[in-house]
Amino acid sequence: xxxxxxxxxxxxxxxxxxxxxxxxxxxxxxxxxxxxxxxxxxxxxxxxxxxxxxxxxxxxxxxxxxxxxxxxxxxxxxxxxxxxxxxxxxxxxxxxxxxxxxxxxxxxxxxxxxxxxxxxxxxxxxxxxxxxxxxxxxxxxxxxxxxxxxxxxxxxxxxxxxxxxxxxxxxxxxxxxxxxxxxxxxxxxxxxxxxxxxxxxxxxxxxxxxxxxxxxxxxxxxxxxxxxxxxxxxxxxxxxxxxxxxxxxxxxxxxxxx
Amino acid sequence: xxxxxxxxxxxxxxxxxxxxxxxxxxxxxxxxxxxxxxxxxxxxxxxxxxxxxxxxxxxxxxxxxxxxxxxxxxxxxxxxxxxxxxxxxxxxxxxxxxxxxxxxxxxxxxxxxxxxxxxxxxxxxxxxxxxxxxxxxxxxxxxxxxxxxxxxxxxxxxxxxxxxxxxxxxxxxxxxxxxxxxxxxxxxxxxxxxxxxxxxxxxxxxxxxxxxxxxxxxxxxxxxxxxxxxxxxxxxxxxxxxxxxxxxxxxxxxxxxxxxxxxxxx
Numbered sequence: 001x002x003x004x005x006x007x008x009x010x011x012x013x014x015x016x017x018x019x020x021x022x023x024x025x026x027x028x029x030x031x032x033x034x035x036x037x038x039x040x041x042x043x044x045x046x047x048x049x050x051x052x053x054x055x056x057x058x059x060x061x062x063x064x065x066x067x068x069x070x071x072x073x074x075x076x077x078x079x080x081x082x083x084x085x086x087x088x089x090x091x092x093x094x095x096x097x098x099x100x101x102x103x104x105x106x107x108x109x110x111x112x113x114x115x116x117x118x119x120x121x122x123x124x125x126x127x128x129x130x131x132x133x134x135x136x137x138x139x140x141x142x143x144x145x146x147x148x149x150x151x152x153x154x155x156x157x158x159x160x161x162x163x164x165x166x167x168x169x170x171x172x173x174x175x176x177x178x179x180x181x182x183x184x185x186x187x188x189x190x191x192x193x194x195x196x197x198x199x200x201x202x203x204x205x206x207x208x209x210x211x212x213x214x215x216x217x218x219x220x221x222x223x224x225x226x227x228x229x230x231x232x233x234x235x236x237x238x239x240x241x242x243x244x245x246x247x248x249x250x251x252x253x254x255x256x257x258x
Numbered sequence: 259x260x261x262x263x264x265x266x267x268x269x270x271x272x273x274x275x276x277x278x279x280x281x282x283x284x285x286x287x288x289x290x291x292x293x294x295x296x297x298x299x300x301x302x303x304x305x306x307x308x309x310x311x312x313x314x315x316x317x318x319x320x321x322x323x324x325x326x327x328x329x330x331x332x333x334x335x336x337x338x339x340x341x342x343x344x345x346x347x348x349x350x351x352x353x354x355x356x357x358x359x360x361x362x363x364x365x366x367x368x369x370x371x372x373x374x375x376x377x378x379x380x381x382x383x384x385x386x387x388x389x390x391x392x393x394x395x396x397x398x399x400x401x402x403x404x405x406x407x408x409x410x411x412x413x414x415x416x417x418x419x420x421x422x423x424x425x426x427x428x429x430x431x432x433x434x435x436x437x438x439x440x441x442x443x444x445x446x447x448x449x450x451x452x453x454x455x456x457x458x459x460x461x462x463x464x465x466x467x468x469x470x471x472x473x474x475x476x477x478x479x480x481x482x483x484x485x486x487x488x489x490x491x492x493x494x495x496x497x498x499x500x501x502x503x504x505x506x507x508x509x510x511x512x513x514x515x516x517x518x519x520x521x522x523x524x
Contacts, residue, residue: 198486
C-alpha cells in the first residue's frame, strides 16, 4: 500500500529560505522518506491576494508528475469561486484548501460557511491548516493568527455533508474539537499527524487510543518541516500493520473517494 | 553509539501524575532509536513546589537526588546534569560539587538568571575546574521577557562564553522555539559554544543552517521533550552527511565535550 502525504507544498515560502521547494526537490524528499504520493498545494499562492492564481501551475505540475495530487486553493470571498471548486472536481483533486486567516476572512464567517456547504455538496474535502510555522519563530511581520478550534467546530456544524481535513493541529486542539463535536460531526473531520508529539509525551499514542485510528492521516508539512518527523513518530508506535496502513493510506483514500 | 545531550526525567514530587509512564516512555523510545546514553536533567519540582525555571534550593536538591537515583538505577543508560539556580550562589556551587562527585557529568542552567549575568561566573569557574560542560536553556532570539522564566538568548550566552573560553557551553534546543537563525549568526565565531539540535522544531533548512554556521564539529544530537523530532533530525542529518561526519554528531562531539570517562563504549 502506498504512503500518502496529504500535507505538502511546492514553491517558495515568503518568510524565510527553505530548501527543496521545487518539484524536483520534493520528489527527492519523497524518495528519501519512501513516500509514494504527495497531495500538494502551491505555497506562494497562499500569500497572494488571489491565491487561485497559483492553481494553474499546480495542475500543470501535477499533470507531469503522477506522484503529485493537486490540492488547489480557494478564496470564497472572490467572485466566481464556485468555478474554482468546479475545476477541482473536474481535475479529480483529492481536496481543496482554504486558510481563511491568510485571506483576511472570518474563519467561521459567512464566506467560509458558504464554502463548506459547497464542498459538502460537491463531495470535496476541505483542507485547513491551523498554522504553517511555530508561532514563536515567525517573521516579525508574519502576524496572521492561528486557526481557532472554535472555527473548526463551527464549520463542521454549518453543513451536514462537509468533510474537513485539518493539518498542523496539536493534541489539545484536536481533543477540543473532537470532544466538542457530536459523533456524526467528529466522523467528518480528519487530522494529519504532522504537529502531534510522540514520546515521551506520547500525544499521538493517546489520541489514537482515545479518538481512534480512523480519524488520523499521514501528513508532513514538507518542505517547511522535515518529512522524516511523521515517519519517525509512526516508527515509535507499536502499531499493527493494519492500523499503520490506515493512517498512511487507507483513511486518506477513503476521504478522497467518499 | 548515540548520545542524547538534552533529556529530562520526572519524579514523584512534580505535577505529573504520569511521571513513571513518561520516564518509561523515554527509555523505551530510546531503545528503538538506539540511544546509548540519555544525558538528563530534572528542573527542581517542575513547578510543583517552586517554579520550573526558578526552583527553590530545596527543590533543586530534591530533583538532583531523583536524577542521581535514576542514574544509579540505569547506570548503562542515564547520565546527569546537575541543575542549579544561580541566584543561590553558595547552594549552587555546593550542589555542583556534590552531584559531580556522585557521578553527574555536566551542569544545567535553565532560566533563573540571564546568561550574561555575573552571578553565572562562579558556576562557570567551577565548570572549568571540573572540566564539565554547561547546558544553557536558550530562547532563540528573545525579543522580550516571557512569563515564568528569565530566558537567555544566544547573544547573552556568547557574553558568558567569551568570559570563560575554557568552558564548553551547550546552546540548548536550537529547535526549541524562537528564531534559530539569530542564534546561529551569534554563535558562529564563538568556538566554545556547541549547538544542541533538540526541540520540537523540524524546520526545513534549519540543519543546513546549523552546518553552515558552526560546522559538523560543534553539533550535538539531542531530543528534549520530543523524541520523534530528534529522531527525524538525526535521520535527515544521516542523509546529508558522510558516515564519518554523522558519527561526530551522534556521539563523538559529545564524547569530546563531556569528561573522558562519561560514557561507556557500546
